[in-house]
Amino acid sequence: MAKKEEDEMAKERQRVWDSLPKGRVYQAPTELDRLFEGVKYDIGPKWYGERIRKGEYALEVGGPKFNYTSTWFIEIVHDPDRIQDGRIELIGPDIPEIPDGTSLPFMFWIRYYGENLEDDFLDILTRWTYMAVEGGEGWMLLNTRDTIWLRLRKTAKHKHDFFHLGQAMIANTKIMFPYVEKGDAKIIVGNEYRDLIKEITQNVCIPYWERIDARAREFSDEDVDTFYGCAVCQTFAPNHVCVVAPDRPPYCGIITWIGAKVMYELDPYGYTFIMPKGECLDPIGGEYTGVNEVVYQKSNRSYKRVVMYSSLLYPQTNCGCFEAGIFYIPEVDGLGMVDRRYTGMTPIGVTFSKLAGFMSGGMQNHGYCGMSFRTPRSRKFMVGDGGWYRIVWMPKEYKQMLAEFIPEEIYDKIATEDDAIDPKDLKEFLKKVEHPVTKLWRNGEEAEPLKIPPPNGEWDPEEEKRAKEKARVLLEMQGKLPKSE
Ligand code: SF4
Secondary structure (H helix, E strand, O other), rough: HHHHHHHHHHHHHHHHHHHHHOOEEEEEEOOOOHHOOOOOEEOOHOOOOOOOOOOHHHOOOOOOHHHOOOOOEEEEEOOHHOOOOOOEEEEEOOOHHHHEEEEEEEEEEEEOOOOOOOOOHHHHHHHHHHHHHHHHHHOOOOOOOOOOOEEHHHHHHHHOOHHHHHHHHHHOOOOOOOOOOOOEEEEEEEEHHHHHHHHHHHHHHHHHHHHHHHOOOOHHHHHOEEEEOOOOHHHHHOOOOOOOOOOEEEOOOOOOHHHHHHHHOOOOOOOOOEEEOOOOOEEOOOOOOOOOHHHHHOOOOOOOOOOOOOOOOOOOOOOOOOEEEEEEEEEOEEEEEEOOOOOOOOOOOOEEEEEHHHHHHHOOOOOEEEEEEOOHOOOOOHHHHHHHEEEOOOOOOHHHOOOHOOOHHHHOOOOOOOOOOOOHHHHHHHHHOHHHHHHHEEEEOEEOOOOOOOOOOOOOHHHHHHHHHHHHHHHHHHHOOOOOO
């Protein structure tokens, strides 16, 4: 994107920021030794992965009650005069004023300035800003960006208010990432702001994220010598390791390969580590000796293999942060995809939340894989299973959201909840539209499902060959595999 266009976008963000309704203002201390002054709650890895159930929360913001239409927006501002360091403005009620059990839509808009801050640092700023909540005593955090969902435990309510939460986000980021010189925040909470939040998300946040994500997509796995690993989520999924590659963004949607690289370079002894690629064992599925070795070590010697672009064969383990999931449907030998916003039933007879409960915890669940919203945008998306031609079912809204990334010729052949949910109906639908996956069926009539091993199990070598052959058939149809392969 041209510099002029970026400047125009920055001006527009500032205009929207200035035009927000006026709220109550709190000035947090900005001296280094007073950054956390007044913050009453504890922040640290021991609070990661908190799950707070219905009846246990004092406050819920974002999440399914609002169809995941709340937003946590972090922006890098390049003009120091635009930011009043430590200024936190709350538009809406504060936590102590809200009755227990309330659910509200919200937006956190956090801005940072630093002379050396570059747009490539957005991931790392996001990581450390989120930590004030993800690792914050009493908070549950799920998802990211415009699918965010937070709950505050009743028993911790007395330690919290939004002003100090904003202060803690900025303070934590300044401490963890000293390039940050200034930070300010606006926190918008309340039903009356729901449309405003939607509008800002559409017109301000999404274009900003698209620009940053497009830069991350400029690299592909072949362009780099090393991938990165992340083990932040081991605090609640003990053996989980994410492989972060240009074509394989991790589940949480927070970190890209560029972000992981920056994190590693700034803190080589932190949660992010290098994964030299080593020898490529499978260029289609994405299996590398170097990745396997590091995953084995970092997963407490639990998993020996990871096939990066597959959800069937040795997929990455799932921690629990994923924004969407992919699952095998044996009756049609295809893959379904479902995101958190969809609350209905899937063709495997479970809702997203049941599926997520089953997949989480750091196991290697062959046939199931977590995803961030960025994952299906990758050029290597599930190529180890046949790519988009293996996808047979998605919720309607999720499909619309990903429309520009789904190959045109397959778009109408992917069923939604309006076409079929029961696997029998799904099978009929796929036959009727001549979905490519039917080419894997016996005489185009009967699926011959794979024998998927149990969680943490190993594939029978013959069955693994069969799985790879099926992927090859579909890739060949897409012209993604030379006929001689
Ligand atoms: S999902 Fe993966 S990349 Fe994201 S924080 Fe957890 S371990 Fe790190």
